[in-house]
Amino acid sequence: xxxxxxxxxxxxxxxxxxxxxxxxxxxxxxxxxxxxxxxxxxxxxxxxxxxxxxxxxxxxxxxxxxxxxxxxxxxxxxxxxxxxxxxxxxxxxxxxxxxxxxxxxxxxxxxxxxxxxxxxxxxxxxxxxxxxxxxxxxxxxxxxxxxxxxxxxxxxxxxxxxxxxxxxxxxxxxxxxxxxxxxxxxxxxxxxxxxxxxxxxxxxxxxxxxxxxxxxxxxxxxxxxxxxxxxxxxxxxxxxxxxxxxxxxxxxxxxxxxxxxxxxxxxxxxxxxxxxxxxxxxxxxxxxxxxxxxxxxxxxxxxxxxxxxxxxxxxxxxxxxxxxxxxxxxxxxxxxxxxxxxxxxxxxxxxxxxxxxxxxxxxxxxxxxxxxxxxxxxxxxxxxxxxxxxxxxxxxxxxxxxxxxxxxxxxxxxxxxxxxxxxxxxxxxxxxxxxxxxxxxxxxxxxxxxxxxxxxxxxxxxxxxxxxxxxxxxxxxxxxxxxxxxxxxxxxxxxxxxxxxxxxxxxxx
Numbered sequence: 001x002x003x004x005x006x007x008x009x010x011x012x013x014x015x016x017x018x019x020x021x022x023x024x025x026x027x028x029x030x031x032x033x034x035x036x037x038x039x040x041x042x043x044x045x046x047x048x049x050x051x052x053x054x055x056x057x058x059x060x061x062x063x064x065x066x067x068x069x070x071x072x073x074x075x076x077x078x079x080x081x082x083x084x085x086x087x088x089x090x091x092x093x094x095x096x097x098x099x100x101x102x103x104x105x106x107x108x109x110x111x112x113x114x115x116x117x118x119x120x121x122x123x124x125x126x127x128x129x130x131x132x133x134x135x136x137x138x139x140x141x142x143x144x145x146x147x148x149x150x151x152x153x154x155x156x157x158x159x160x161x162x163x164x165x166x167x168x169x170x171x172x173x174x175x176x177x178x179x180x181x182x183x184x185x186x187x188x189x190x191x192x193x194x195x196x197x198x199x200x201x202x203x204x205x206x207x208x209x210x211x212x213x214x215x216x217x218x219x220x221x222x223x224x225x226x227x228x229x230x231x232x233x234x235x236x237x238x239x240x241x242x243x244x245x246x247x248x249x250x251x252x253x254x255x256x257x258x259x260x261x262x263x264x265x266x267x268x269x270x271x272x273x274x275x276x277x278x279x280x281x282x283x284x285x286x287x288x289x290x291x292x293x294x295x296x297x298x299x300x301x302x303x304x305x306x307x308x309x310x311x312x313x314x315x316x317x318x319x320x321x322x323x324x325x326x327x328x329x330x331x332x333x334x335x336x337x338x339x340x341x342x343x344x345x346x347x348x349x350x351x352x353x354x355x356x357x358x359x360x361x362x363x364x365x366x367x368x369x370x371x372x373x374x375x376x377x378x379x380x381x382x383x384x385x386x387x388x389x390x391x392x393x394x395x396x397x398x399x400x401x402x403x404x405x406x407x408x409x410x411x412x413x414x415x416x417x418x419x420x421x422x423x424x425x426x427x428x429x430x431x432x433x434x435x436x437x438x439x440x441x442x443x444x445x446x447x448x449x450x451x452x453x454x455x456x457x458x459x460x461x462x463x464x465x466x467x468x469x470x471x472x473x474x475x476x477x478x479x480x481x482x483x484x485x486x487x488x489x490x491x492x493x494x495x496x497x498x499x500x501x502x503x504x505x506x507x508x509x
Contacts, residue, residue, distance in 0.1 A: 071085050378490070
């Protein structure tokens with residue numbers, strides 16, 4: 001499920017690098033920040049916040065408990081429940097299917113996104129000081145500050161896919177703390193309109209027990225009694241694991257996709273199955289913009305595994321059809337998180353185990369990868385020509401070996417500048433969720449994943465503006481993953497790549 005905004009936005013202003021316009025009537029940026037902080041006042045050590053809102057055409061309610069840096073937010077939106085928080089430095093989330101996910105921290109050693117910041121004064125469409133912070137592609141944010149009250153009354157978020165705006169009003173003071181009690185989100189797509197209002201803000205103590213990381217609400221994938229490992233019904237087609245899934249007595253082909261942050265089904269198929277749609281949202285996070293909804297599937301069977309009352313996202317079309325199989329869905333994060341998986345690319349088989357019965361491969365040549373699951377897609381670190389990127393997605397649903405997204409390219413321009421550019425191919429177009437995107441091939445000196453180094457490696461750089469424009473470095477696709485037997489152990493934040501018969505002929509260690 002996609003929710004466009006980021007929850008409660010009381011007006012904290014981050015410290016920003018100084019790059020002021022030269023107009024003599026502009027105050028010092030540090031002085032503006034100081035005024036904004038004074039206008040906010042002192043937030044209590046703990047508080048209880050309730051917010052009601054509308055989003056995706058549904059009514060919602062957030063309840064946030066906070067004590068110092070620890071917090072927990074429980075969300076109800078229509079029939080869906082989710083939660084997120086941070087406890088003693090550990091970030092976590094709980095998705096609509098009740099799975100609790102720990103978000104491991106990044107190493108924090110890669111090159112950061114370079115930005116410039118400037119302060120201006122405008123009179124239209126409102127009288128405000130504006131702090132603009134943009135990266136090299138012109139994406140970033142603007143904050144609009146009322147010069148009379150020093151309240152942040154608007155924020156713009158500028159991305160290649162469009163600009164979204166959050167407007168704030170109805171400022172109130174509780175004790176020594178002032179914030180907006182109403183705000184609205186708009187991005188030009190009516191499905192994404194959101195409107196928020198604080199119901200109550202209570203500066204009372206919050207106990208550690210109330211903030212503790214919750215266990216999963218349920219066991220999503222049910223194994224047969226007394227069984228901890230099952231072979232799943234799959235076919236391996238062009239490096240893709242196609243899985244037979246039964247819904248309402250109908251057999252359907254889904255693709256096992258570690259690059260999908262949830263479970264997905266073709267919207268037309270969902271309608272054919274009589275599944276009620278809830279909400280609607282417009283998304284442009286991948287290859288193009290599309291409108292999705294959400295459904296609740298009473299029962300899904302994957303071989304001998306059963307899932308009940310499963311929240312599934314819908315999209316207009318699931319890419320990846322071939323003459324023999326009509327792929328109508330993606331088995332993404334929610335399913336993969338519920339089990340341990342072994343994907344054997346040589347044998348074309350897939351085995352699922354209960355998380356507590358999962359066993360890591362014992363081959364000493366195995367690549368042991370710590371993965372970060374905060375985006376609900378396994379991200380790991382990769383060195384490209386010796387330059388580190390910390391947000392590469394391990395993606396069993398993607399063709400190709402290695403793709404480099406804009407986030408990596410703009411922060412590390414010398415990597416491609418010094419790589420061998422291969423002649424442009426007019427057919428180098430790929431299909432992703434939402435549409436097609438273009439790539440250009442480059443020959444790289446080295447690509448290092450874990451302790452294994454690939455030399456003379458061809459990678460694809462995404463060149464379509466707006467495609468895969470979030471803050472992710474790229475993806476590792478099936479051309480590379482198929483050199484291994486892949487094991488997923490999301491319960492422990494691990495993915496293992498065990499060498500298969502092809503591996504030793506194509507890599508150096």
